[in-house]
Amino acid sequence: MRSGMLMFGALALFAAGTGPLFASTTEVFKNDKVAVSEVTLKPGEQETLAGKQPSVVVYLTGDEAQRKFADGVARNVAIERGETVNEKAQPETLINTGHAALKMVRVEFLTAGKQELWGMKGLPPNYQMIFEDQHSRTYNIRVRAHSLEPEHTHYDRVVVCLSGARLEHVLPDGKILPSTLKTDEVTWRGGQTHKGHNLGDTDLWVVAIEPK
Numbered sequence: 001m002r003s004g005m006l007m008f009g010a011l012a013l014f015a016a017g018t019g020p021l022f023a024s025t026t027e028v029f030k031n032d033k034v035a036v037s038e039v040t041l042k043p044g045e046q047e048t049l050a051g052k053q054p055s056v057v058v059y060l061t062g063d064e065a066q067r068k069f070a071d072g073v074a075r076n077v078a079i080e081r082g083e084t085v086n087e088k089a090q091p092e093t094l095i096n097t098g099h100a101a102l103k104m105v106r107v108e109f110l111t112a113g114k115q116e117l118w119g120m121k122g123l124p125p126n127y128q129m130i131f132e133d134q135h136s137r138t139y140n141i142r143v144r145a146h147s148l149e150p151e152h153t154h155y156d157r158v159v160v161c162l163s164g165a166r167l168e169h170v171l172p173d174g175k176i177l178p179s180t181l182k183t184d185e186v187t188w189r190g191g192q193t194h195k196g197h198n199l200g201d202t203d204l205w206v207v208a209i210e211p212k
Helices: 002-015
Strands: 024-030 034-041 045-049 055-061 064-069 074-078 084-087 092-095 102-109 128-132 136-143 152-154 157-163 167-170 176-178 186-189 192-198 204-211
Touching: 024 186, 034 045, 034 186, 055 157, 055 204, 084 128, 084 136, 102 204, 136 192
Parallel strands: none
Antiparallel strands: 024 034, 034 102, 045 092, 055 084, 055 102, 064 074, 064 092, 128 136, 136 204, 152 192, 157 186, 157 204, 167 176, 167 192
């Protein structure tokens, strides 16, 4: 009951206009292609974006939010773990209107990208394309426990791990490299040709974002 009263109080404070509650943002890493951050909004908190760079957002937790744009349009959105959104370069405010903490990973693109489309080039058929444009090729990777993927090729990429597993990569020359990922780990991996081998008892689920 106490937690419900605290949440109600936070929402009431925001609604009363006494001042918005702002999100917590932590930079994960940055290189010449992307700036990656983790953002957490408690119920009632908001994040205001200048929107200078396009980005991809992967939601880790949350249930409901509202997006407000510069033209006055407001859009209510339902959030699920693993939902991945391609965001244009435009100012907006995101408000956590739900009952749970909203946590997401934002990948901002720092280059103009490329007009060429990669499609499923180099990827195994079990991968699921989420979207592709001039800034990224973004797709789901799911590898079942104790299974070995066919050989395939990735470009440099951001990896957002939604379900971790004990892994190894088998290179074309037979060399084996440890590649374990933990749940909610966010990291950068260079382009590589390999076979992914899930050695553990848990299925792997990853969103990969390859900047162009």
